[in-house]
Amino acid sequence: xxxxxxxxxxxxxxxQTKQSSNNSHFxxxxxxxxxxxxxxxxxxxPQIQADDQHFTIQDLSxxxxxxxxxxxxxIAIDYTEDLMGGGFQFSNPQAQRSCSCGMSFSMSTDxxxxxxxxxxx
Numbered sequence: 001x002x003x004x005x006x007x008x009x010x011x012x013x014x015x016q017t018k019q020s021s022n023n024s025h026f027x028x029x030x031x032x033x034x035x036x037x038x039x040x041x042x043x044x045x046p047q048i049q050a051d052d053q054h055f056t057i058q059d060l061s062x063x064x065x066x067x068x069x070x071x072x073x074x075i076a077i078d079y080t081e082d083l084m085g086g087g088f089q090f091s092n093p094q095a096q097r098s099c100s101c102g103m104s105f106s107m108s109t110d111x112x113x114x115x116x117x118x119x120x121x
Contacts (some may be wrong), residue, residue, distance in 0.1 A: 002028070002064070003057075003076040008088060009058050016044060016060075016080040025054070025061040028066040028077075034104025036097060038071070040090055070094075071107065 004012075011028050024044035033039040047082040048054055064072065076091040092098070095105035 002062070002072060004060075004062075005056055005076070005078040006058075007076045008079040009060055011086070011088075013030065013058075013060060019044065025063045026061050027065075028072065029065055030071045036104035036106040038106060039104045040072075040088075042088065066104065 006072075016022060016024070016026070021044035023049060024046045027043050027045040029043075030038050031041045033041075045063065048063055049065065052063040053066070053069050053121040054061070054063050056062065071094055072092060074093040078089040078091075079086060080089055090098075090105075092105060094107065097106040100103070
């Protein structure tokens with residue numbers, strides 16, 4: 001199960017309206033990227049693929065491909081703002097390591113020193 005805070009849903013809906021993506025689905029995916037090896041990919045997509053999991057929260061249509069679903073099972077997504085701006089926060093119980101930037105994670109515990117250096121730590 002994927003959990004979205006009310007503030008995350010509100011921000012996604014605000015962006016969707018601003019980008020005229022009202023007929024699109026919010027797609028959450030995991031891609032190979034980032035300093036820890038995997039990253040979250042958030043975008044609007046007009047299509048639902050055959051292997052997608054599809055659900056609706058507060059009138060927001062959300063899709064997740066089958067490969068990503070296993071890597072984000074149980075994830076909680078929040079949106080917070082501070083004086084430096086706003087951003088989505090991910091709490092993923094499947095992640096073995098998370099990068100300090102908060103957008104990248106790893107499914108293994110190997111090579112943690114290498115990606116910490118890449119993040120500037």
